[in-house]
Amino acid sequence: MEFVVTNSCPVLTPSERKIVDVIKSADKALADAVCRALEDAVKTAAEEMRAVGQEESAPAMQYFASVIHQRMYCLMCGADPDTLKGGDPEIAYHVIRNSQNIARHYWSADIEPYPPKPV
Numbered sequence: 001m002e003f004v005v006t007n008s009c010p011v012l013t014p015s016e017r018k019i020v021d022v023i024k025s026a027d028k029a030l031a032d033a034v035c036r037a038l039e040d041a042v043k044t045a046a047e048e049m050r051a052v053g054q055e056e057s058a059p060a061m062q063y064f065a066s067v068i069h070q071r072m073y074c075l076m077c078g079a080d081p082d083t084l085k086g087g088d089p090e091i092a093y094h095v096i097r098n099s100q101n102i103a104r105h106y107w108s109a110d111i112e113p114y115p116p117k118p119v
Contacts, residue, residue: 038064093117 012020041064049058071081076095079087093114100113 034068038068 038061042059042061045064046055046058049055073079073092073095074081074084074087077087077089077091079085097114100109100111103109104111104113
């Protein structure tokens with residue numbers, strides 16, 4: 001399937017619309033599953049920490065989210081999530097730049113994204 005880039009919104013064919021809908025549905029299901037897994041991890045850790053008298057030491061959801069973030073970053077870059085080896089620095093550059101642009105554009109972060117790579 002080929003999409004032509006224009007300055008206006010493309011009008012999708014019925015077949016293209018179905019593809020978009022399937023992908024959006026899968027994206028939503030995945031995001032929901034990750035959120036449930038994070039909530040489960042927090043709950044399980046809190047229960048297990050309480051059982052050993054260390055409830056105040058239970059990690060927050062942000063800890064588990066950062067673990068998932070790092071593993072997904074490695075997978076996107078082609079690295080081994082357990083050893084962090086073998087990643088593609090070119091992909092890493094683009095992933096980091098994208099994150100910087102999101103922070104700057106949507107959250108008004110005072111950050112200067114990496115400059116574009118020379119062509």
